[in-house]
Amino acid sequence: MPVAVNDTVKDKVAEYLDAALGKPVDLAPLPDTTPLNTLGLDSLLTISVLVTLLEDAGVDLGEHADSLVTPSTLGDLYEIADRFLGGPEAEPVVAVPVETAAETREHNAQLAHYQAKLAYEIDSADLRDALAAGQDLVVVDGRSSESYAAEHIPGALSIPHRSISQDSLAGLSRAPLYVTYCDGIGCNASTKTAIKLATAGFRVKELIGGLDWWKRDGHPTDGHAGQEHSHHDAACGC
Structure with missing residues (x-):
């Protein structure tokens, strides 16, 4: 209110x-x-x-x-x-x-x-909590479609940053928050994806550490090389 x-x-x-x-x-x-x-x-x-x-x-x-x-x-x-x-x-x-x-x-x-x-x-713990709470957000994998097929965050959309254009984004709602990610700190595909989405008028955050830190924190992945939830996952200390 x-x-x-x-x-x-x-x-x-x-x-x-x-x-x-x-x-x-x-x-x-x-x-x-x-x-x-x-x-x-x-x-x-x-x-x-x-x-x-x-x-x-x-x-x-x-x-x-x-x-x-x-x-x-x-x-x-x-x-x-x-x-x-x-x-x-x-x-x-x-x-x-x-x-x-x-x-x-x-x-x-x-x-x-x-x-x-x-x-x-946004970090992986906050993203996990936001997804679990059903917040209005969309996770976007900005890597190649091949990398996405191999392994990705469950529920993420595959939108390779090289393919992004006004036409390719035309069907996306501008209401949710979009969270972009790539392989990790050695990759800048998430930043390139975030820039293109923000330029097109979307609300965007970038996942700190990308897929690498998502997995390090014990969260599951989908795809050919997907992994189950890790038992060593612990609550975020922050």
Whole structure:
């Protein structure tokens, strides 16, 4: 259920968006479900807005890192703003030490980097849990069809990155999150696949370590060389 936020919070959000986009944005007629990317915010600009909002609120990101998710809609951004800027019932924050301008820029860049990693990457344990929970996502194998036939993550689609075009993607829904993978850290097919899907307007994350780390974590695979679930699989320590 959307959080009811006051006009002060909405005005503050509008200020952040105006500054990020370099032009006025009229939020009044827009529903909370409005995707931020339709306003002109790409992922990095969205993270920049989030970091600026939290810094203005005096939030110690280290205290809240596990509970913060990069917003994707206007309503998401309103909720975060209301949480930390919403007046007397807003969450208490921990004061951060005063920094020089150079230190602040460096700090912002570092935070944006780590926020981006969480926004664009997923590990095998989180992917396993997301699949088990029935989340709306599609796993995409960006390797060759021969490699896919030999071994792949169960349920994954075979979309070799070399074959991707607007025509080949025409039948895919843009609603799910697409998770791309390849052999592992020595292969960049997942990155090439992610770039092409993102360019075509899909929401994408890349599987850290690819098929290699999926198997190292004991998860099953399908295909000619598929393996059963490993008994040494353990819960993720993170």
